[in-house]
Amino acid sequence: MSETDPSPSPDVRPRLHGELLSTSLLAFLKNWNAYGYQLTQRLAEAGMPECDSGTVYRQLRQLERSGFVSSFWDTSESGPARRMYSLTKAGEIFLTGWIEALQNYQGVLQKALASFDGLARDPGANTKS
Amino acid sequence: MSETDPSPSPDVRPRLHGELLSTSLLAFLKNWNAYGYQLTQRLAEAGMPECDSGTVYRQLRQLERSGFVSSFWDTSESGPARRMYSLTKAGEIFLTGWIEALQNYQGVLQKALASFDGLARDPGANTKS
DNA sequence: GTCGATAGATGCAGATTACACATAGCCGCG
DNA sequence: CGCGGCTATGTGTAATCTGCATCTATCGAC
Numbered sequence: 001m002s003e004t005d006p007s008p009s010p011d012v013r014p015r016l017h018g019e020l021l022s023t024s025l026l027a028f029l030k031n032w033n034a035y036g037y038q039l040t041q042r043l044a045e046a047g048m049p050e051c052d053s054g055t056v057y058r059q060l061r062q063l064e065r066s067g068f069v070s071s072f073w074d075t076s077e078s079g080p081a082r083r084m085y086s087l088t089k090a091g092e093i094f095l096t097g098w099i100e101a102l103q104n105y106q107g108v109l110q111k112a113l114a115s116f117d118g119l120a121r122d123p124g125a126n127t128k129s
Numbered sequence: 130m131s132e133t134d135p136s137p138s139p140d141v142r143p144r145l146h147g148e149l150l151s152t153s154l155l156a157f158l159k160n161w162n163a164y165g166y167q168l169t170q171r172l173a174e175a176g177m178p179e180c181d182s183g184t185v186y187r188q189l190r191q192l193e194r195s196g197f198v199s200s201f202w203d204t205s206e207s208g209p210a211r212r213m214y215s216l217t218k219a220g221e222i223f224l225t226g227w228i229e230a231l232q233n234y235q236g237v238l239q240k241a242l243a244s245f246d247g248l249a250r251d252p253g254a255n256t257k258s
Numbered sequence: 259g260t261c262g263a264t265a266g267a268t269g270c271a272g273a274t275t276a277c278a279c280a281t282a283g284c285c286g287c288g
Numbered sequence: 289c290g291c292g293g294c295t296a297t298g299t300g301t302a303a304t305c306t307g308c309a310t311c312t313a314t315c316g317a318c
Contacts, residue, residue: 027237031242055276106235209265
């Protein structure tokens, strides 16, 4: 009971990044072409915590390297040139696969949380197998 | 339409790791004490793709360092000693926060996917601001 | 004693990240 | 005109994380 005090307090806030970030970008790019700055703002609005813009730009470049998005320079508007991104077919396929995997993951979480909810007994003698 | 051929073919399968892996472990440990080997198998059964056992062990040690789980050596059964893990209060709190963040993330995804679904028009003239 | 299954851990090369900082174009203001 | 601020993108670096292979050790069967 006494070790519920992690003095180093290591980042108790969940961070959404990695695949979560890149798939969010892909999702935004579905049905909508946008550039990095825009996506960064949109992500922040949507409630993504602490989205570093540098990371967003690098992720976009990597998504392009992976063939999931394509880009071109847009100089039609005033201001600095923008790199407009759009989702490719491969990106769409990847996104679909990810959403499936995510639903599976959620199912795992919920099943794990629901099992043994009130009856937690000997771990070695569970109902499985 | 012709660039849908990424020659390097970069891993088109979504991988669940990082926070997804660690939170799955936490979820399994809620209401259930277990050791690494068991969790690795459970994860694989649950459909987690490609769960490297080395990574699982390392994640567990790190979760312990973070104060989200605690462990002790269990030598009661026959066979090699097992390191039994259980969720701490901090781990529960973290897990709860993660689930909230995940639901938020899913909301972001779905909103992003739903917007402009059939009416994708000029990206510069969207309804936002 | 040897083999296989169980159980956990580590070394290493490569990838990924957060943070800070750098670049450049445009706008308004005095 | 000069200057600061906002837009927009990019990079350097240290720290972290990952997958794969490999290693140790215990036990039961033969």
